[in-house]
């Protein structure tokens with residue numbers, strides 16, 4: 001079985017690495033904060049103390065980190081892994097980052113003789129745990145397909161979009177829909193509060209109507225109770241909408257609803273909701289509308 005080095009044991013990376021381990025891959029994990037490594041060590045995964053150890057002599061090295069800055073720091077920063085990775089090791093970034101970052105990193109890797117793939121994922125931490133992520137690929141097609149077994153251990157579907165950066169572009173496309181959907185559900189619920197309709201009944205109506213979605217099913221309990229344990233942290237949704245609007249400015253896309261949603265998530269960030277689930281944007285809109293928490 002392939003040897004996999006996995007960097008970033010956050011909400012997504014840890015269950016993804018665990019699924020690789022369960023599928024029989026030889027997995028070595030690394031995380032900047034060491035306390036996140038102990039539970040994985042107890043489950044039988046090999047823990048690397050240094051970035052050098054997590055990348056050396058691996059078939060595949062995966063990064064699953066917060067944002068563009070984190071991935072750039074880990075890959076090309078001081079002591080970055082690009083100095084230690086040697087072909088034929090394949091570098092795969094599964095974080096949600098700007099397509100420009102994916103293209104930049106793939107270029108740096110290529111100069112060092114290493115192939116890099118962007119393979120961000122759609123699906124929350126529950127999908128990461130269940131191995132039902134949707135994996136969105138950019139980069140060399142043959143290389144992408146050669147590690148299909150690695151992707152299948154973490155996801156239910158892999159979709160190949162084209163050259164480097166295409167996976168990251170696809171990820172922004174799907175997260176635009178996600179961010180606006182949450183904003184739309186929240187606005188409907190705010191109006192319902194102002195009409196003094198029963199929130200549970202309104203959520204039931206939404207689930208029976210044509211606009212019903214699995215996503216609403218995942219979020220309805222949080223919305224009902226106004227409790228937001230993070231499955232997808234609001235700060236990441238905010239980051240993604242920022243990336244989307246940055247790309248839209250460059251390519252001339254007109255995205256008014258995205259801009260409006262971004263304002264709501266920004267306001268929620270300013271009210272210390274960054275580590276709550278993205279659904280907390282509902283509470284932000286309730287507060288702005290003068291509705292007290294029940």
Ligand SMILES: NC(=O)c1ccc[n+]([C@@H]2O[C@H](COP(=O)([O-])OP(=O)(O)OC[C@H]3O[C@@H](n4cnc5c(N)ncnc54)[C@H](OP(=O)(O)O)[C@@H]3O)[C@@H](O)[C@H]2O)c1
Pocket residue numbers: 007008009010011012013031032033036064065066067069070073074094095096097121122123124125231232233236
């Ligand atoms: N959660 C979701 O539902 C979801 C779904 C799809 C995609 N994503 C995307 O997947 C990525 C990871 O999300 P997540 O929810 O797993 O995030 P998370 O729980 O916040 O974990 C972030 C990880 O990045 C590491 N990190 C951050 N900055 C770093 C740096 N400068 N150097 C080294 N390591 C650094 C953190 O290490 P420490 O532990 O040391 O802080 C942690 O391991 C994000 O790009 C997110 O947008 C998330």
